[in-house]
Structures are given as structure tokens and as C-alpha cells.
Amino acid sequence: MMQIEWTSVILGVLTLLGGCGWVIDKKKHKQEIESLMADIRQKELDLGTDFVKKFRELIAGPLEEEVGKLRNEVKELRDAIEKVYECPFSSDCPVRQRLQHESRGDE
Numbered sequence: 001m002m003q004i005e006w007t008s009v010i011l012g013v014l015t016l017l018g019g020c021g022w023v024i025d026k027k028k029h030k031q032e033i034e035s036l037m038a039d040i041r042q043k044e045l046d047l048g049t050d051f052v053k054k055f056r057e058l059i060a061g062p063l064e065e066e067v068g069k070l071r072n073e074v075k076e077l078r079d080a081i082e083k084v085y086e087c088p089f090s091s092d093c094p095v096r097q098r099l100q101h102e103s104r105g106d107e
Contacts, residue, residue: 084096 081099084090084093084099087093087096090096
């Protein structure tokens, strides 16, 4: 009879230790999941940052440069058009006639 009691006690202690181990493993597993989720969020932020850098480098940067060049060309053209009226030959200027012709919508 004494042996049955010791076996029950040993079995109970082992069960208790197993249960504690399971709780500890569960907490450890939860921490690992949280760590992996943080890593995923960081990688998503890095990918987003890389995307923005590449977008600016390959698309936005060249477009901004091209728009700047076009603005300068339009300014130069506007200045040239304004000077047409100061030209001594403005009454018979083919450029002026062409501009007036196009501004009326006649083609």
C-alpha cells in the first residue's frame, strides 16, 4: 500500500512540473510570436522606405527635373514673344502673324 501512495505522489509531482513547463513554454511561445510580428512590421517599414526612395530616384526626380526645364523654356518663349512687339519689323513679322493666326483659332 505504501508503494501506491509514493507512486501517486511522484505522478502528481511530475504532472505539476509538466503543467508548469507548459505554462512557461506558452509564455515563451507568445514572446517569440510578438518578436516575429515586430520583425515583420520593421521589414514592412523598410520595404516602404525603399519603395519611396526608388520612386523618388526613378520617377519623381526625373519628372521634377523635366518640369523645371519646361518652365525655363516657357519663360524664355514668353520673353521672346513679348519682344516681338518691340521689333521694328513687327508689322510684317511672320512669327507675329503666325501667333495671331493661332490665337484666333484659324488654321
